[in-house]
Amino acid sequence: MYHQSRKQRYFKDRQVDQNTRVKQLFERLGQYEDKFGKDLCEMDLNELLYIMKNYSFSTELYMRSHISDYNKWCLDHHYTSINYADPKILTRNILKEINEIALSDVYLSIEEAKRCREILITTRSREVLMPVFMAVYEGIARNNFDDLIYLRRQDIDLEQCVVHTHRGKDVSVSRMLIGLLLRCERAKSEKVGKYSEKKYIDSLFEDSIFKLTKEYRVENKLPVLKRRLRLYMGKISEYTGIHLTISELSNSGIFNYVYEQGMIRYGINFMHEVKMEKIPDFSQRVYDSLLEEKGIDYGVYQYRLSNRFIDLM
Structure with missing residues (x-):
């Protein structure tokens, strides 16, 4: 979080417990502060809209409420001169409109897809984001990610460039995707920060393409992997600036x-x-x-x- 000591004073004044949803919200918003290089209270309307478009309408309202309260506190302490999250400025109608735009179908052209790959290849998490992006793009990640969750090394035909999916379909894919999937399967760890990484210690199968950084009971592995893949899709949308389902x-x-x-x-x-x-x-x-x-x-x-x-x- 930007200006962490400032936010700690805000939490203390507002009597916010350390483990509440509010604290977790501000930790999540820290990624956008890093992206824009400024504190929440210093962000203009366009920057706040960029943040909001990645979430559901109810979450947008929840975020606006707490960002506005924080900005109001910053106004009182002379850290900013205007509260762009004020409901009179960032109105309900504006939030509803950007939510409807974000939820409308998006067509990613060939050139846009290439540009997305060029962006993702430069990220710290490229070893996992690139194969997820390309796997979805090439049609082997439908059925709510089941095909990716169950994907194993034995399902990849290197010579024919074919992936045998969990739903029983043989999907022809590019050599680029084959290489990305095999590299992902061989990976021993995943980058989780600028200078840190977590080792893979568990997976659904011994030769699973996508792995876990913690050990889980067998019945919990599927929902955890599904959440992780949804998280990766969220990261892809965040990095590329295109809200993609x-x-x-x-x-x-x-x-x-x-x-x-x-x-x-x-x-x-x-x-x-x-x-x-x-x-x-x-x-x-x-x-x-x-x-x-x-x-x-x-x-x-x-x-x-x-x-x-x-x-x-």
């Missing part, structure tokens, strides 16, 4: 694969095709064959992802 990232990656292959092999522009009320028979057969080749069984119309996507076509 599993389905949005996966749908984008699958469509981009079909779009690229349709152009390269058949000269078909699916960006144009999916706008038509009736897909031409030949295009439909090509589309279906590319999805089958990929190991995906979704229809054309599932790729009408958003207004932004329609505008790109």
Whole structure:
């Protein structure tokens, strides 16, 4: 946390216990203070909106309440001159609007996906964030992460570049993803801070791709791994600045694969095709064959992802 001694005085004045949700909230917000290089009370409206867009509407209201109270305390002590988290400035309607925007479907273009990879490769947690991002993007992390949770070294066909998923599908993937997954499986530890790391000491299977830094009872491993993978997705959204759900990232990656292959092999522009009320028979057969080749069984119309996507076509 920025200005930790200041916040300790605030907690003392407001009689906030050390283990309460409020204290945990400020610890979580510390990552954004580090990102912007300033204390919460010094952040402008755009910076506060950047923080809020990553959370649900109810969480946004909760955060605004406590940030506003902290900023008001800072005003009284002359640490800042304006409280941008004041409900009169950061109104309920503004929060609702950014929440609706964040929840709307996002289409990640081929160029945007490349830019996301370039950002993630520079992060401290790249050895785990990169394989998660690419696995979701290439279609092997659907079913609420079950395919990644159960993924083992024996499920990866290095020669054919195929991953045998938990749901029983063989999904063809890039050599880049194969390399990332194998590197993740061989990793002995995970970076958790600028200069610290935690050793992997447990996993669902001996050759699991994704591991745990603590020992858990067998029945607890699945929910813990699921939470960790959700946390990684949150980190990916935070680093890239794009609020991404599993389905949005996966749908984008699958469509981009079909779009690229349709152009390269058949000269078909699916960006144009999916706008038509009736897909031409030949295009439909090509589309279906590319999805089958990929190991995906979704229809054309599932790729009408958003207004932004329609505008790109």
